[in-house]
Amino acid sequence: MSDPTLLHAPLGKETEYAEHYDPSLLFAIARDAGRAHLNLRPHPAWHGADIWNAYELSWLNTKGKPQVALARFGFPADTTHIIESKSFKLYLNSFNQTTLPDSDALLAAMQQDLSKAAGGPVDVTLFNAADFADQALGELHGTLLDTLDIDVCAYHPDPTLLQANASQSRHETLRSNLLKSNCPVTGQPDWGSLQIEYTGAAIDHASLLKYIVSYRGHNGFHEQCVEQIFCDIMQVCAPQALTVYARYTRRGGLDINPWRSTEADFTPSAGRNARQ
Numbered sequence: 154m155s156d157p158t159l160l161h162a163p164l165g166k167e168t169e170y171a172e173h174y175d176p177s178l179l180f181a182i183a184r185d186a187g188r189a190h191l192n193l194r195p196h197p198a199w200h201g202a203d204i205w206n207a208y209e210l211s212w213l214n215t216k217g218k219p220q221v222a223l224a225r226f227g228f229p230a231d232t233t234h235i236i237e238s239k240s241f242k243l244y245l246n247s248f249n250q251t252t253l254p255d256s257d258a259l260l261a262a263m264q265q266d267l268s269k270a271a272g273g274p275v276d277v278t279l280f281n282a283a284d285f286a287d288q289a290l291g292e293l294h295g296t297l298l299d300t301l302d303i304d305v306c307a308y309h310p311d312p313t314l315l316q317a318n319a320s321q322s323r324h325e326t327l328r329s330n331l332l333k334s335n336c337p338v339t340g341q342p343d344w345g346s347l348q349i350e351y352t353g354a355a356i357d358h359a360s361l362l363k364y365i366v367s368y369r370g371h372n373g374f375h376e377q378c379v380e381q382i383f384c385d386i387m388q389v390c391a392p393q394a395l396t397v398y399a400r401y402t403r404r405g406g407l408d409i410n411p412w413r414s415t416e417a418d419f420t421p422s423a424g425r426n427a428r429q
Contacts, residue, residue, distance in 0.1 A: 170243065172250040176266040180240035184233060187377040199383065201230035201413035203376050204421060205241070206429075209406030212248040212259055222256060223280040223288065226267060230413060233272030235376055242405040256281060291424035293348040293400065295326035298362040305363060308370035312385035314363045317354040324394075326350040327358065329365050330428075332399060337372040345375070345401040346426050347382070353392030375401050379411040402428045 171178060205226040212220050224245075228235065244266070253259050260279050267275040280288065307314060332345040347365060364385070368378060383397040396414035398421055408429045412421055 171247040174251040175247040178240055178244040179270040180237040181234035181270045199413045200417045203228040204410040206408050213252045225278045227276035228271050289424040290427055293328045293346055295328035295348055298327055298329045298358055299331055301359050301362050303359050305366050307367040310371050311367045312389050314360055315389040316357040316360040317390040319354045321355040323355040324352040331366055334368045334371045334373050334378050343401055345399045348398045350396040351392040352394040356390055375409045376411045383413040400426050
């Protein structure tokens with residue numbers, strides 16, 4: 154735990170669950186701290202966001218009857234802070250015994266609280282019970298790298314593993330389900346799927362898969378891992394265009410799906426992976 158501010162985070166500590174609305178539960182972590190630690194200064198001119206999905210969200214209506222919903226949160230990459238995941242869970246659970254007039258009141262409260270904590274406008278979308286049937290599963294698209302027969306000996310991020318052929322230009326989308334990193338606070342494993350789309354010097358597929366696997370022993374937040382992958386590919390392979398998009402499996406009723414791209418019009422595919 155290299156960031157001293159994390160000593161005050163609720164992650165990895167025994168915690169009492171608040172039953173009534175409490176925005177003070179949100180624990181924000183400065184993005185700059187993680188980017189400096191990962192040697193991302195100055196970071197590239199990327200576009201991006203961290204998309205969170207919440208599957209455990211409930212409150213009481215004015216008659217005391219429980220209501221449930223799903224929620225999607227979009228934190229732009231240029232917000233100043235990320236939200237520590239356990240604090241986010243505790244905050245959402247604080248609505249469990251909170252009476253609200255309708256779902257719009259819940260939406261307004263979350264939008265205000267999260268935007269304040271993140272240091273920038275956060276987009277919040279609610280999916281009420283009537284919308285649940287529209288939630289679809291769908292794997293990331295692209296050529297699957299995981300069937301390649303590779304020898305692996307590096308389990309910490311190593312950009313020197315990456316290889317690209319400058320004499321051959323290519324536009325392609327590649328994907329892998331073998332992304333794994335670890336929580337920098339608790340050491341617990343974080344599992345994810347990764348999609349990389351690029352235009353430029355042809356990236357050797359085996360080298361890219363070895364590089365992805367090299368995160369297996371790495372301690373880092375989801376957002377930081379995606380930014381490191383983006384920067385390493387940009388620096389080693391020098392593509393003209395690049396998008397890195399990860400879908401991490403859920404923990405505590407939340408999944409996190411960061412993306413970074415040179416393209417302002419990139420839109421993450423809808424749905425969620427089967428593992429999420």
